[in-house]
Amino acid sequence: MSEITRKPCGGTSALSGPTDSLLTRQDRVRVLGARPQRGPGIVLIGLMGAGKSTVGRLLAEETGLPFVDLDAWIEERAGLTVERIFAELGEESFRRMELEALQALAAGGGATASDRGLVVATGGGTPCREAAWPLLHQLGMVVWLKVDPALAAERLVQKEGEVAARPLLKAVLPGQQSAGEGAARFQAILVRRLAELLAERAGWYSRADLHLSTAQASPAELARTIAQSWRCRLAVRTISVSLASRSYEVKIGRGLLQSVGPLLRQLSAAGSALLVTNPTVARLYGDKVCRSLAEAGFTVYQLLMEDGEEHKNLATVNLLYERAAAVRAEREWPVVALGGGVVGDTAGFFAATYLRGLPFIQVPTTLLAQVDASVGGKVGVDLPSGKNLVGAFYQPRAVIVDPQTLASLPARQLRSGMAEVIKTAALDGGELLDLLKTATPSLLSGVAGKEEPEELWERILELSIAYKARIVETDEQETGGMRRVLNLGHTVGHALEALTGYRAYTHGEAVAIGMVVALRLSRLFAGLAAEEEERIVGLLEGCGLPLVPSAWRPESDWERLAALLLRDKKVRAGEINFVLLREPGKPQVQPLPLAAVRQVLDELWPVTADSAEEGRG
Numbered sequence: 001m002s003e004i005t006r007k008p009c010g011g012t013s014a015l016s017g018p019t020d021s022l023l024t025r026q027d028r029v030r031v032l033g034a035r036p037q038r039g040p041g042i043v044l045i046g047l048m049g050a051g052k053s054t055v056g057r058l059l060a061e062e063t064g065l066p067f068v069d070l071d072a073w074i075e076e077r078a079g080l081t082v083e084r085i086f087a088e089l090g091e092e093s094f095r096r097m098e099l100e101a102l103q104a105l106a107a108g109g110g111a112t113a114s115d116r117g118l119v120v121a122t123g124g125g126t127p128c129r130e131a132a133w134p135l136l137h138q139l140g141m142v143v144w145l146k147v148d149p150a151l152a153a154e155r156l157v158q159k160e161g162e163v164a165a166r167p168l169l170k171a172v173l174p175g176q177q178s179a180g181e182g183a184a185r186f187q188a189i190l191v192r193r194l195a196e197l198l199a200e201r202a203g204w205y206s207r208a209d210l211h212l213s214t215a216q217a218s219p220a221e222l223a224r225t226i227a228q229s230w231r232c233r234l235a236v237r238t239i240s241v242s243l244a245s246r247s248y249e250v251k252i253g254r255g256l257l258q259s260v261g262p263l264l265r266q267l268s269a270a271g272s273a274l275l276v277t278n279p280t281v282a283r284l285y286g287d288k289v290c291r292s293l294a295e296a297g298f299t300v301y302q303l304l305m306e307d308g309e310e311h312k313n314l315a316t317v318n319l320l321y322e323r324a325a326a327v328r329a330e331r332e333w334p335v336v337a338l339g340g341g342v343v344g345d346t347a348g349f350f351a352a353t354y355l356r357g358l359p360f361i362q363v364p365t366t367l368l369a370q371v372d373a374s375v376g377g378k379v380g381v382d383l384p385s386g387k388n389l390v391g392a393f394y395q396p397r398a399v400i401v402d403p404q405t406l407a408s409l410p411a412r413q414l415r416s417g418m419a420e421v422i423k424t425a426a427l428d429g430g431e432l433l434d435l436l437k438t439a440t441p442s443l444l445s446g447v448a449g450k451e452e453p454e455e456l457w458e459r460i461l462e463l464s465i466a467y468k469a470r471i472v473e474t475d476e477q478e479t480g481g482m483r484r485v486l487n488l489g490h491t492v493g494h495a496l497e498a499l500t501g502y503r504a505y506t507h508g509e510a511v512a513i514g515m516v517v518a519l520r521l522s523r524l525f526a527g528l529a530a531e532e533e534e535r536i537v538g539l540l541e542g543c544g545l546p547l548v549p550s551a552w553r554p555e556s557d558w559e560r561l562a563a564l565l566l567r568d569k570k571v572r573a574g575e576i577n578f579v580l581l582r583e584p585g586k587p588q589v590q591p592l593p594l595a596a597v598r599q600v601l602d603e604l605w606p607v608t609a610d611s612a613e614e615g616r617g
Contacts, residue, residue, distance in 0.1 A: 049152025208297075251401065293336070334358065336363055372424075490514060
């Protein structure tokens with residue numbers, strides 16, 4: 001049953017005339033043509049009175065980055081106050097100076113040059129032109145400090161001379177602020193003017209990566225929140241999946257769930273988002289992701305689907321259609337899939353087909369989904385007659401991987417994910433396989449519940465995803481090229497899942513059993529050395545994965561399994577195209593008759609006389 005919930009988650013030189021600019025023509029050409037050298041920093045935007053300078057200075061202390069107040073930076077170099085620039089040269093000249101100042105800072109110029117980035121507090125109107133945004137993003141993470149006009153007015157009045165120094169306020173305010181009725185009138189006019197400015201600028205401000213209200217948090221608390229988000233972004237590993245117009249990036253980093261909103265905001269200007277997840281994942285991470293999306297300016301509608309492979313079907317997709325229609329979802333609304341492979345595949349198929357395609361973002365929370373299901377654009381659902389028989393190739397706009405979600409996984413799910421990692425290592429035959437050979441005892445301790453070194457998991461994720469990305473780039477839609485090799489172990493694995501009604505084995509467990517079969521077939525038909533077969537099977541066994549079915553009665557089960565094998569998408573002219581290994585790192589696809597498969601099953605799978613019937617479909 002699907003359920004929908006709306007989640008509120010939220011030495012200077014003077015200028016000689018109006019045609020002069022802050023930078024000389026020669027400097028301007030140098031700045032515009034230079035490749036940016038600045039490291040990733042933080043840019044604060046928002047209405048005057050939001051506290052950008054106060055928070056910015058605290059943020060500089062928190063991060064160790066230099067602080068720049070953009071208005072003060074302009075004043076120092078122009079030799080004029082902002083008030084005088086407005087009065088003598090006009091607002092347009094000041095806006096040009098703002099843009100040139102951003103260009104200089106982004107290019108690493110000036111006394112504040114730093115390859116570590118800057119904390120920049122901008123003026124209220126700085127982001128209100130298109131040309132400013134590439135420079136703001138170049139400087140780093142853009143944060144909108146949101147403030148109510150009444151609160152902003154109160155803060156400005158409390159600072160002596162602050163209102164008088166603001167040209168856009170001074171022009172509409174009475175010249176004298178007195179006590180009593182005069183002060184109240186002054187305050188009312190100030191609030192009204194700030195509200196007008198906010199209405200004009202809110203659309204620009206909403207482009208920020210992070211939206212934070214200043215009403216209930218102190219400047220120090222805001223600085224700590226921003227610094228935490230910034231550190232998460234710095235630690236991100238990025239893998240590109242290059243597919244022409246459908247290219248996207250996979251982001252890997254600890255704590256990235258808290259940055260889903262800012263990362264999505266870089267890809268979508270929509271005001272709403274659909275979050276598809278299941279109750280288990282929603283309890284663990286739903287509020288965190290909803291809060292991140294809300295802080296980035298999205299209204300979040302949470303669509304719950306039931307947990308488990310048996311719910312990866314057209315009935316669930318139909319419920320998602322109905323729920324999306326109920327909230328009048330629009331084509332620009334992104335679909336965020338938060339969960340394991342079942343959620344990702346189902347939400348992806350829903351996104352691919354609703355309104356002829358909604359933007360789709362994968363946020364996988366299981367090891368299996370992180371290393372395999374979330375990358376490559378395969379989305380779909382199962383039928384009673386077979387796994388993934390209804391689906392599409394529909395690439396996500398981004399994949400966001402937070403290794404910290406692995407800490408909450410049950411041991412069985414971690415083991416299931418390790419089956420896909422080992423599969424990838426066997427196919428690649430490079431650093432990942434070497435890493436698993438030496439790191440397996442440590443990984444096993446992680447599976448047993450002990451804390452795993454996070455750097456190790458991150459490297460495993462990075463290598464696994466990078467291999468799959470390379471394969472997908474060469475054969476996006478599995479049209480006979482290299483992508484078929486990713487099915488190592490899946491042919492028998494998928495059939496075994498269907499045979500047992502998707503209840504006896506996790507996907508990874510079924511793939512592990514299928515890999516053992518594929519490796520023995522590789523020995524017989526592709527020349528795989530016995531020691532290599534034993535080494536890879538040893539990795540599977542070392543992770544506690546099953547190597548053979550728990551129950552197997554060939555006289556009753558073989559015909560059903562064979563029928564399922566013949567429904568595999570790789571079947572051609574009655575022969576099954578199996579993925580085999582000549583050696584680690586050298587896979588091949590080879591047609592084999594059913595008799596060869598039966599021969600290997602008779603060798604490997606012990607007959608169970610009292611086979612349990614539970615779970616058989």
